[in-house]
Amino acid sequence: MPSLRDIKRRIRSVRSTQQITKAMEMVSAAKLRKAQMRAERSRPYATKMELILSNLSSAIAQAGGSVPHPYFEQRPVRKTTLVLVTSDRGLCGSFNANLIRRATLFLKDYTPANAELVCIGKRGVDWFKKRPIPVVGRHQDFGGNMDFTRVRRIAAELAVRFVSGETDAIHILYAKFITTSRYEITLSRFLPIESVQESSSHRADYIFEPDPAAIFADLMPRYVTTRMQTAIAESFAAEHAARMIAMGGATKSAGEMIDVLTLQFNKARQSAITKELLDIVGGAEALK
Amino acid sequence: MATYQLSIATPEETILEEMVESIIVPGAQGYLGVMANHAALITPLQPGKITIHLPGGTELLLAVSGGFLEVAHNRATILADAAEHATKIDRARAVTALDRADKRLRDRPEGLDVDRATAAFRRAQNRIRIADEILVSGH
Known part of the structure; x- marks a missing residue:
């Protein structure tokens, strides 16, 4: 049986851990709120962008032309790139483990010769740098905050890889934020762009100034940036939510542990008192 | 004067959402004005100045660094890379x-x-x- 002092020491240590996890939970809650607000605010832009693109595509399809932009080019896939969005930091439950497991599953059928990885987030970089599939892009230390300039640069780099023929298909794997307690691991094709759905509700005969090809040239880089941005923003929100839940769980477990230890402490204290009493009584008896 | 709905959005946030009388924007081929019931139009924007005329004669100035203008069904949307009120x-x-x-x-x-x-x-x-x-x- 541990001594009174040992138990006391353990209680104190568990309590300070609890304080830390509680603080982390609250920090993540605040960050989550911010991330959600940001995602909310940038949504109109993304939605409108999709709409313009689909209007443009259907206008071109109507005129009997094909979409004049290299991002749509389908070619035999000799090299595949997987963009993996993880978090930079741990302590967020199974968040990164789930993403990495899914990535490994995806890469199972590939060899280092026909696949490559671009990792966003330190966890993914650390895991895959010691494995056969080459990591050609490393983007870390976002700290869970959106950085539009950086995202733009990442999207541009990927687009260049695709257009120059270094890779023939780019997929992006990320955690999509659903609710605070749920995220969905999502795999979607980034490039080439799958044929855009035609909109029927928002039909209009557009005047294109100067012409559709020029508009595509301007629109497409922004479109891919926006998609990348949406994916990363979702992932950050999901990360903060996962951390909040994990830390909430840890705080609760610490509380339970303290209860158990306190009980143990009281029991030990009581038996010590009883023992002392018995000693005194025994001593008094002996004096008689 | 007839008005129509204008919204200006950037990847970060929505800058403006307002009923306006007319706007003047820096289109790909020079400045162009859009009033109510304009024909459907899509054009890229150059870096330049957006002038907005609100009902009641107020005028707003914004700097835009590029993007798109879409007009359809008497609604105008500007997708700007970045836009700021002049002030x-x-x-x-x-x-x-x-x-x-x-x-x-x-x-x-x-x-x-x-x-x-x-x-x-x-x-x-x-x-x-x-x-x-x-x-x-x-x-």
């Missing part, structure tokens, strides 16, 4: 950016992305011009 432009920052771009274009360091530097130069120039304009007109 909120940080002139000092724009001047620093202009100097930096200017220096890069002059020195031509190894591996300089000329297109990007030129674009940065034009954006900074545009913001300074619009910031000055509002100072002069005393809005």
Whole structure:
């Protein structure tokens, strides 16, 4: 049986851990709120962008032309790139483990010769740098905050890889934020762009100034940036939510542990008192 | 005068959502005006000035650094890379950016992305011009 002092020491240590996890939970809650607000605010832009693109595509399809932009080019896939969005930091439950497991599953059928990885987030970089599939892009230390300039640069780099023929298909794997307690691991094709759905509700005969090809040239880089941005923003929100839940769980477990230890402490204290009493009584008896 | 719905959105946030009488924007082929019931139109935007006429004669000025204008069904949407109200432009920052771009274009360091530097130069120039304009007109 541990001594009174040992138990006391353990209680104190568990309590300070609890304080830390509680603080982390609250920090993540605040960050989550911010991330959600940001995602909310940038949504109109993304939605409108999709709409313009689909209007443009259907206008071109109507005129009997094909979409004049290299991002749509389908070619035999000799090299595949997987963009993996993880978090930079741990302590967020199974968040990164789930993403990495899914990535490994995806890469199972590939060899280092026909696949490559671009990792966003330190966890993914650390895991895959010691494995056969080459990591050609490393983007870390976002700290869970959106950085539009950086995202733009990442999207541009990927687009260049695709257009120059270094890779023939780019997929992006990320955690999509659903609710605070749920995220969905999502795999979607980034490039080439799958044929855009035609909109029927928002039909209009557009005047294109100067012409559709020029508009595509301007629109497409922004479109891919926006998609990348949406994916990363979702992932950050999901990360903060996962951390909040994990830390909430840890705080609760610490509380339970303290209860158990306190009980143990009281029991030990009581038996010590009883023992002392018995000693005194025994001593008094002996004096008689 | 007839009005229509205008919204200006950037990747970060929605800048403006308002009923307006007319707007003047820097289209790919020069400035163009859009009034109510304009024909459907899509055009890229250059760095420049957006002038917005609100009902009641108020005029708003914004700096835009590029993007798109879409008009359809009597609604106009501007998807801007970045847009700022003229009164909120940080002139000092724009001047620093202009100097930096200017220096890069002059020195031509190894591996300089000329297109990007030129674009940065034009954006900074545009913001300074619009910031000055509002100072002069005393809005």
